[in-house]
Amino acid sequence: DTAVSQTPKYLVTQMGNDKSIKCEQNLGHDTMYWYKQDSKKFLKIMFSYNNKELIINETVPNRFSPKSPDKAHLNLHINSLELGDSAVYFCASSQGRGRSHEQYFGPGTRLTVT
């Protein structure tokens, strides 16, 4: 039973293309996140949503647009892909609002832009 799932796990595309990464959680959590892990393994928050509402937007280029159709899904759409967007993107979820604060991570999507 997968708690947080992402599709696809690997994505190879060319510069200038538009791509999406999908995330779903079946934990009943209220809050979902996107993190980016760069080539040096550094992890940084990009966005968070609480009950479909954008809460955190960490100075991410506006080519990145998250969309949350419902509280179980948080998708990431990237326009006009650049070489520097190559990274592993992790989706995560948490109960939020005063519970355990533990964030559960998906398996990651390795994006390679050529």
Add this chain to the structure above:
Amino acid sequence: AQTVTQSQPEMSVQEAETVTLSCTYDTSESNYYLFWYKQPPSRQMILVIRQEAYKQQNATENRFSVNFQKAAKSFSLKISDSQLGDTAMYFCAFMKLMGGSEKLVFGKGTKLTVNP
């Protein structure tokens, strides 16, 4: 802004021995959580241990324990009886409690290799 520093980019330990990974953080907050996450070669992020700042007692989870020194802003991870499966990147992370969605601020990680 909060920062997390892991001063050991790489460490190695012999199987069955004990190793300690260092982490320091900088914050003016009084209410926060600290975490250690493990990332094996499979790249899955796995929570190892969690510490609430208001708790003086150090957290333990089986072979994993922390030394939390709030005044010194230090949060080290001790792995006892190291196993080959402990080989992974280990990330220390800080979470400020914001009453809603809270973000994790990660250190740069320590690559731990357990040798047979």
